[in-house]
Amino acid sequence: MNIEETIFKRQSCRTYSQTPLDEETIEEIKTFIKQAKPLNKNIKWDYDLVTSNEVKSLLRWDAPHYLLLFSEEKENYKENIGFIFQQLDLYLQSRNIGSCWLGMVSPNSNYKNKNPQQKFIITISFGKPATTTHRKIEEFNRKKLEEITDTADEKLKPAQYAPSATNSQPWYFTHNNDGTYNIYRKNFGFIKKRTIGKWNPIDIGITLAHLYITNKETFNFHIEENPSEKKGYTYEGTFEL
Known part of the structure; x- marks a missing residue:
């Protein structure tokens, strides 16, 4: 595989x-x-x-x-x-x-x-695993694609299956007019911020890795100086696929 x-x-x-x-x-x-x-x-x-x-x-x-x-x-x-x-x-x-x-x-x-x-x-x-390392796609417990992006874009599907701290899936994607994407991280409340919140930035890198793996020739990441804000989320970066 x-x-x-x-x-x-x-x-x-x-x-x-x-x-x-x-x-x-x-x-x-x-x-x-x-x-x-x-x-x-x-x-x-x-x-x-x-x-x-x-x-x-x-x-x-x-x-x-x-x-x-x-x-x-x-x-x-x-x-x-x-x-x-x-x-x-x-x-x-x-x-x-x-x-x-x-x-x-x-x-x-x-x-x-x-x-x-x-x-x-x-x-x-x-x-070496004592059990299987693989599962069927229907066995994933993940948010629907339309829950993590402003447009249900199939190019973002690999990000949907990324692992995250306690399966929090803190990412959200928006589309820009120039064909690039923004990625945002969900802002959790005080308790979650002190626990899974410290690992959620790692989760953002994990889900971006899935997008890189499936778009190796075109993936490019950078940080905008004045990005669009999204309520309840922190801007993490902009990328091309």
Whole structure:
């Protein structure tokens, strides 16, 4: 299965075989990360591949491998991390390797940060799945296309199937007269803002990655100086497909 097809079949994996992946596969994963496209090439970012001995978790399960993701703090740095590593998430699942974004897992006291100048952002688990990594498209619990955009544009369908924190799906798209699109992030109330709100910018990068994967030759992202405002939402950027 190719990466583009995986968008419509992927599902987060929370049950793993504890047998580690072989070294050749790990090296291939590292090569893919190195070649992944950033949303903002001016942001420095990094990752570290660790085991469960170096993370603390509120979950009742663990995985053989974890990626700790780091970044310098610049405009759209969380979106950039989501964009880069959702490409990896799709790559892994296209190879029947389970993966999952984890907001509740972070480095523990055993972890020795190799790059303390950068901020820890989020974790991804991965490994051989104990269950299937794929599902049928009708099994997705997602908002209808017309609920996330001002015009039900089939080009935006890949964004509809992106994962997000607690399936909050915080994105909304509008069409501009020049053929570009704006993407906005929903403003949640005080409680959600303090919980899933800190991960929702990552979700924006994740859904943009789906649009990039399906439009590699034409996708282009930038930030307008004076964008149109949308009530209840925060402007995140403008892109071409």
